[in-house]
Amino acid sequence: MNYIFQFGEILKPVNFDELLWGMSNTLRLSALAMVLSLAFAIVGAMLRTSGPKWAQALIAAYVEIIRNTxxxxxxxxxxxxxPTVGLRLDANGAALVAMVLNGSAYTIEIVRAGIESITAGQMDAAKAIGLRQMQSFRLVVLPQALKVMLAPLGSQFILLMLNSSIVSVVSADELMAAAQDVQSRTFRPFETYIIVFVIYFGLSMAFQAAFALIDRWAFARAEHR
Amino acid sequence: MRTLTLSDIEFLIFAVRWTLLLSALAFAGGGLVGIIIALLRTSQQPLLRMLAIAYIRVFQGTPLLLQLFLVFFGGDLLGFGLGPWLSAMLGLSLNAGAFLGEIWRGAIQGVPRGQIEAARSLGLGYGPTMGKVVLPQALRLAVAPTVGFLVNLVKSTSLASILGFVELIRAGQLLNNATFRPFLIFSTVALIYFVICWPLTMASRRLEARLAQAYRR
Incomplete structure (x- = not known):
């Protein structure tokens, strides 16, 4: 082994700043995809559990197709x-759409499991005290289901963030694409990817800590109420 | 640009053998790493446990694509390139090892503690306790999630295309460059993946249901 590591070139501002720029884009893209996936998934899971028959079948098919490709x-x-059927998106738009489409399918299953873990008695009780269907769902079932969902949602969102590296193949703006740019300029691929490896690991640790905090902050208080 | 012919679609369908071969090799390699990680993770020695935890954390906390790149370019460390084939296989195995290790740890810990104690009091050492008592019972618990993970593994092999390994996706890209029919080509590719993955998903679900039923009794 006579390989000489040269991190100096990559840590120069011109290169390192590009990695930081990539990191902030990865964060923004993932955060946006997470929020949109969760929103779509809540609607999707509601349709999947209590929508009309055709909607249930449609959502089930969508989830299976996405999860098995x-x-x-x-x-x-x-x-x-x-684009060949007339819908043209730029790289960043395509990346976001793909991430939301993919993330929603996995999130729907998590949300559905969360909703189904709340017993039917809760829904009946909510209706008995005069809440309408939507109100009982929003005020009674969803908050309890969210607590059950939080841990799997956390791991799912971290996976979504890690998967965002794949959108670099269409050269969307994010960390992996920045890394490819830096390595092609410095001719130090191994060193570049080691640094990026550390950054991604830091990001997933940070997300994990953030979800743990959300858990403490949102649900510790709810229990004392 | 030329038109898409029937033999092109045939080319695509035959490229699936590389996807399947890579999946099988990565599963074999990942299984080897996974069993070691699972045993370390359930070891009595805190240091060995920490080692396994660190391994799992690192591989589950970074993108697979990046791990593949690191293996690919890490070949330079040894003074020779590993090439797409070896790096894809090695990278996927190391990654699968972390996930399988975590799955199998759960299976090992799912075997009631009394079984280990009984084996020990019969005078069996660590090897026979694990090999003859714990692992055979853990196997039953492990089958459903392992089959489920296979779906992930098959999908993961698609990333080898980015290293230049010609499997299903790369074959689709090559074909698309020549014929420019992306919608048709990539939906065929997606369909082929679906045909491989969906039965595995269903099998995993059925196995899980059967196991749940067995434990309810």
């Missing part, structure tokens, strides 16, 4: 396939 194919379909 690779994310890479999904992003190719959206970035290269959709």
């Amino acid at each position: 690779p994310f890479l194919v999904q992003i190719f379909m959206i970035f290269f396939g959709l």
Whole structure:
């Protein structure tokens, strides 16, 4: 082993700043995808559990298709396939759409499991005290289900963030694409990817800590009420 | 640009063998790493446990694509490139090892503690206790989640295409470059993946249901 590590070049401001820029884009893209996935998933899971028959079947099919095909194919379909049927998205738009489409499918299953873990008695009780269907769902079932969902949602969102590295293949603006740019300029791929490895690991630790905090902050108080 | 012919679709369908071969090799490699990680993770020695935890954390906390790149370019450390084939196989195995290790740890810990104590009091050492008493029972618990993980593994092999390994996706890209029919080509590719993954998903679900039923009794 006579490889000489040279991190100096990558830590120079011109290169390191690009990695930081990539990191902030990864954070923004993932955060946006997480919020949108959760929103879509709540609607999707409601339709899946209590919507009309055709909607239930449609959502079930969507979830199965997304979960049984690779994310890479999904992003190719959206970035290269959709323009041929007249829907053109730029790289960043395609990346976000792909991440939300993919994230929603997994999140729907998590939300559904969360909702189904809340017993029917809760819904009946809510209706008995005069709440309407939507109100009982929003005020009684959802808050309790959210508590059950939080841990799997946390791991799912971290996976979504890590998967965002794949959108670099259509050169969307994020950390992995920044890394590819830096390594092609410095000719130090191994060193570049080691630094990026550390950054991603830091991001997932940070997300994990954030979800633990949310858990403490949102649910510790609720229990004392 | 040329038109898409029937033999092109055939080319695509035959490229699936590389996806399947890579999946199988990565599963074998990952299984080897996974069993070691699972045993370390359930060891009595705190240091060994910490080692396994660190391994799992690192591989589950960073993108697989990056792990593949690190293996690919890490070959330079040894003075020779590993090439797409070896790096994809090695990277996927190391990654799968972390996930399988965590799954199998759960299975090992799912075996009632009394079983280990009974084996020990019969005078069995660590090896026979694990090999003859714990692992055979853990196997039953492990099958459903392992089959479920296979779906992930098959999907993960698609990332090897980014290293230049010609499997299903890369074959689709090559075909698309020549014919420019992305919608048709990539939906065929997606369909092929679905045909491989969906039965595995269903099998995993059925196995899980059967296990749950067995434990209810």
